[in-house]
Amino acid sequence: MKLTLTVPPNFHFWRTVYSHGWCSLPPFEVRKDEARLHRLFALSSGTIVEATIEQRSPSRVIVEAHQEKTLTAEQKRELLRHVKTCVRLDEDYDEFYHEAKKYKQYRWIPKSGAGRLLRAPTVFEDVVKMICTTNCSWALTEVMVENLCKKLGFKIHDAGYTFPNSEAIAGCTEKFLRKEIRVGYRAPYLLELSRRISKGELKIELWRTSTIPTGELFEEVRSVKGVGPYAAGNILKLLGRYDYLGIDSWCRKQFFEIHKNGRKTSDRVIEKFYEPFGKWRGLFFWLDVTKHWYEKKFPF
DNA sequence: GCGTCCAGGTCTACC
DNA sequence: GGTAGACCTGGACGC
Secondary structure (H helix, E strand, C coil), X not given: XXXXXXXXXXXXXXXXXXXXXXXXXXXXXXXXXXXXXXXXXXXXXXXXXEEEEEEEECCEEEEEECXXXXXXXXXXXXXXXXHHHHCCCCCCCHHHHHHHCCCHHHCHHHHHXXXXXXXCCXXXXXXXXXXXXXXXCHHHHHHHHHHHHHHHCCEECCCEEXXXXXXXXXXXXXXXXXXXXXXXXXXXXXXXXXXXXXXXXXXXXXXXXXXXXXXXXXXXXXXXXXXXHHHHHHHHHHCCCXXXXXXXXXXXXXXXXHHCCXXXXXXXXXXXXXXXXXXXXXXXXXXXXXXXXXXXXXXX
């Protein structure tokens, strides 16, 4: 069953998919030979849909649901809502592109359709994954996320696994998370987060539509144990707020190479550098340090 | 093959 | 408010 999404002229599917490492973490899977993005989506009715996504023309994205049963009209709408959320078609980037055009060094951004950062259908998945990126190599992040999906998600024949919901993680022991999922000392953080959500104490899915000032939202995100300045800054970017840089060691190194001839500086210097870009500074920072990715269709 | 060291963010205790 | 040490894992390195 094929569904169509109409996309604006400034949208570029592969620039969005390869905007950061999320596309290589399950349930996302890039099928390079088919030029499609694949993942399972869990709908509110309990139905799990295997879908592939591709851009067929500048104005159309095709979402193909591989289902034996026909989806109801509401299920189709929900699937499309999830896809739009993931590829950021529910956000307006005109203001950002207008801003980028003002700077000679950033005119490549609107031209290439960069700027939309791929995200998960749920805030929960984004936050758990972000905690799994802290204080470890990317290879270890991949191990943790793969274990979460394979050992706690739902399996659909050969299509793969879903990302576990908060109840699935909340029901684990700390020992299981440490030893089987291999999240190490992050285990109590993931447990606390999942249990607070399951009990209804923490409503993180509302963060995407929250209208509170970004500073307050940042503090709320920081209140999750295991989420420090780096993780909170990057979670905010996935919530559509770009006021924080979310600096990590890799970005720091890239910045030094691009702007300081490899010479090290403090984070304060990096923050000062991006201050003139106001509420978009986090996005300009990220696009600056990943600019070289946009030279290839599949940069990694 | 084994042991040691280091990198990678965040938390807690302490000053 | 700033800082040191602990947390845990994988990889690099020396023996």
